[in-house]
Amino acid sequence: MDLKILWPGKTRDPALRTLQSEYLDKIARLGKCRVIETREARGVSEKDPGRILDIEAAGLEKHLQGEHLVCLTDRGDMMTSRQFAGFLEKTSLGQPYPITFAVGGFLGLADRLLKRAGTRMSLSKMTFSHELTRIVLLEQIYRALSILKGLHYAK
């Protein structure tokens, strides 16, 4: 399994950053997964959300090739953890590129990225902060790889 995760900027909350490293370490034992922190729209007024989304989309697009893109969005489909594991297994078959996840900043992702996505995915009906979303995604990737390897990973 070869996975790539893109999100704008570093995770700022220190505890969430610690969790991020912990999950990436656990995931590394089961598969290949790297996080790329793309360009953040710093110093742009929040009154201009279109511009923030545009700058961040350009930063994310730099790292896209012909891969299967999974965009995380409130308007995406929900899966159970087992369905997500099955999705990763199926989607990675015969792929020359890693499956690539894009997680937006505090405004989410630009429409043009959502349109480009092979899969639009939602982690919950609830809205999570964008930094917590990163952690929940990593936990689900770890859980999915554990399921695929037949490992016991408790609730």
Added chain:
Amino acid sequence: MDLKILWPGKTRDPALRTLQSEYLDKIARLGKCRVIETREARGVSEKDPGRILDIEAAGLEKHLQGEHLVCLTDRGDMMTSRQFAGFLEKTSLGQPYPITFAVGGFLGLADRLLKRAGTRMSLSKMTFSHELTRIVLLEQIYRALSILKGLHYAK
């Protein structure tokens, strides 16, 4: 708003414990919310899940009175964050007791608690570790109270 959250034992992961304190501090500025760490079934073999659930249910029940009990379970209803805020507002009206949440240990909650619940709630179709569930619940409570106070709390 007066909320009480029950779960068995301390949160072991240090980063999740830090997040827990951070969210509880933020929530404290908006309403009353306390966490009670109830009795854990320590030293009981995982081969006897019924006994673990039974011991932990007894620990949780000690802290229940006539309140509206919300049990977190995979088999619960999902809400959006706005619906959850509305639910808290409506359910707290004229209540002499705090709304009480019960979050299970790694095996979840005993059936007898689920039957007693006024509300069975699920945070996601996906399965989260029981310690991550605690954090997601706290983040949603903070988000809900922010929504009810008309505060801006970004994604």
